[in-house]
Amino acid sequence: xxxxLSQATNSLLTQLVMELKSGYIRxxxxxxxxxxxxxxxxxxxVDDLYYLLNSSVSVLTFQIHHENFALMLQQARREQQRMQRxxxxxxxxxxxxxxxxxxxxxxxxxxxxxxxxxIQIRQGRCSTxxxxxxxxxxxxxxxxxxxxxxxxDGLDVMMLxxxxxxxxxxxxxxxxxxxxxxxxxTVRKAIQAVRNKAGVGEELVRRSA
Numbered sequence: 440x441x442x443x444l445s446q447a448t449n450s451l452l453t454q455l456v457m458e459l460k461s462g463y464i465r466x467x468x469x470x471x472x473x474x475x476x477x478x479x480x481x482x483x484x485v486d487d488l489y490y491l492l493n494s495s496v497s498v499l500t501f502q503i504h505h506e507n508f509a510l511m512l513q514q515a516r517r518e519q520q521r522m523q524r525x526x527x528x529x530x531x532x533x534x535x536x537x538x539x540x541x542x543x544x545x546x547x548x549x550x551x552x553x554x555x556x557x558i559q560i561r562q563g564r565c566s567t568x569x570x571x572x573x574x575x576x577x578x579x580x581x582x583x584x585x586x587x588x589x590x591x592d593g594l595d596v597m598m599l600x601x602x603x604x605x606x607x608x609x610x611x612x613x614x615x616x617x618x619x620x621x622x623x624x625t626v627r628k629a630i631q632a633v634r635n636k637a638g639v640g641e642e643l644v645r646r647s648a
Contacts (some may be wrong), residue, residue: 532607
């Protein structure tokens with residue numbers, strides 16, 4: 440095991456030699472090589488490299504950067520979750536427009552992902568929900584209490600609803616967006632009603648003065 444590790448670390452020397460011959464010295468400097476050592480590397484023959492690559496004695500050491508390692512693992516898990524969401528959304532009938540909205544994917548990327556995962560667009564699925572499905576979705580959405588429909592949590596709720604009702608995810612997305620618009624109109628009407636009442640009160644005060 441140690442012999443294999445030493446050979447693997449020494450193989451980096453070949454890359455360093457190639458970079459030196461191409462005029463790139465920053466990587467060598469970052470590894471702590473002195474100018475004299477870089478000159479020695481640059482002058483290595485093929486036989487010298489062969490000997491070093493097969494030597495059981497390592498000339499390089501590695502050290503784990505614990506903070507970067509933890510961050511990279513976290514990023515890898517986030518990316519894995521993202522890809523799982525993408526595949527799930529596509530399988531549930533997510534449209535190109537929807538995939539662009541949530542994941543920033545182009546039409547080419549969506550098509551490629553569908554082909555790669557074997558996802559076929561289902562034919563004959565209605566683009567709008569029935570009144571019964573719409574009412575069921577409204578109750579589920581209100582219960583979830585999602586502040587931002589464009590968030591990952593919002594998408595998860597919509598995908599679950601699409602699975603449970605066996606409807607297109609795109610249809611669920613359009614319905615939820617209409618909910619948001621309806622809520623906005625309701626709030627605006629309520630604010631206007633309060634203003635109207637305040638205006639009537641002020642008018643009565645002026646008349647009685």
